[in-house]
Amino acid sequence: MCRWLAYSGSPVLLEELLYKPTNSLVIQSKHSRLGVETTNGDGFGVGWYGGGQTPGLFLSTEPAWNDRNLRELSAQVAAGRVFAHIRASTGSAVQQTNCHPFRHGRWLWMHNGVIADFAAVRRDLTLAIDPVLFPGIEGSTDSEILFYLALSFGLSEDPPSAVARAVGFVEETGRRHGVAHPIQMTVATTDGEVTWAFRYSSIGRSRSLFHSTDVSTLRRQYPDNAVLHDLSADTRLVVSEPLGDLEGAWREVPESSCVVVLKGVEELRPFAPVVS
Template sequence: MCRWIAYSGSPVRLEDLLYKPENSLIVQSKRAQLGVETTNGDGFGVGWYGDRATPGVYRDTQPAWQDDNLREVTAQVTSRRVFAHVRATTGTAVQRTNCHPFRHGRLLWMHNGAIAGFPLIKRDLVLAVDPELYPGIEGSTDSEVLFYLALTMGLEHDPPAAIAQAVGFVEQVGQRHGIAYPVQLAVATTDGDTTWAFRYSSEGRSRSLFHSADISTLRAQYPDNPELHELSDDARLVVSEPLGSLRGAWREVPESTYLTTHDDVEETHPFAPVAR
């Protein structure tokens, strides 16, 4: 599978997120602790919001730990909302168009998981994508198809409802083809102002997902920890696995739950697919 992080808060230098933590995303690309695969070397991507209408995206097929340009770019760029992803393919090609995050307008999307039996049901899924959106599909992954199904079902207007409908549709199609557990996902999407992160699987055994505890509380608990003093009180992180071993710093997102982060406010809600 894959590993990813989603950051929101005061502007932060991208290298501080990707390289500096004890269990940074670069470390996870080589030695993930909670993923299905230890190595996530089939490409990477970073998306960030600046002063333009659409977010910037930098993606490549090299392993993240090997790309010198990634280090150069992240040392120069700061942003208040960042998505970053390292990929372990579940069978589709190692190519740039298959690297996350995916972008549509102001939206970013990244995924850890899989649609079971994707080659068998891909045609049915793709035919349900809005014809006006279909030309935007550039790669061959189940993650991108799920993104475009969610867009078709209203992702730009109501992400939780759209993703519930998209996941429900995939489950219906999969089960029609005899697939018992079609969906496995830990997915995040953002419009640059709000981030939504979802943890769900048809089997009820989802991939790992965590969010950071309140930074001001942690700072009071660990006054001598310099990393905490570099983060603003409104900093929020959602991650595939914790970026460090600091006790109390990370909380697991429960099964069948989605997390909403807007400014410094986090809320969790139950998540369930909706049949069409």
């Protein structure tokens, strides 16, 4: 389906996240180890927070491994909060407006998974979106509809509750249409200050998701690893699959969980859909 990463910490060049790790996101675009598809070549996107009021976005329908502009940009742009996503389409068109991350104001959103039988439920889901927000929808994916449902249910006030209500509505709608397992997802969203990531599926067998461990602990374990000593103590990553094989560096996010990353501290919470 897709692979993604959410980074927060000391400012780093994008290439340090996208190209240099042994299992970088660009490597995963051709050779994913844990994804449903080995190849994720239906476009990519990078979102980062710089000096502007809204995060920057670079989206492309090119495969990540084959985009010269991404290579050039990644060698020049540094940021302390980065969302990056490589796409394997589940049926919607390969076009820039369908590439993640999606943006609304200060918010970024990216998704790996699927709303099952989307064609059958799309109308009902779309009609639940706040009419004020509706003009912001640019693409045709289930992922963007899920984002705008979460926005409609109060993402800016209480992200975990808003996502729980959005997922609950998707499940309720899907089951009204005879869909046994309406949603499969790992989702990440941020307002530029906090990152929230969710792992959930109606069937209870969700796509892979991991978070990094404390950098100071890893420094003590690997005193000769120069990369670890260049990162600030508050550096954290949430990823679809580990970026490398360093023992102890990654922990799997449990099934039906939300991980909250704020100022270098991650908190795991249970996650369950809510039907309003």
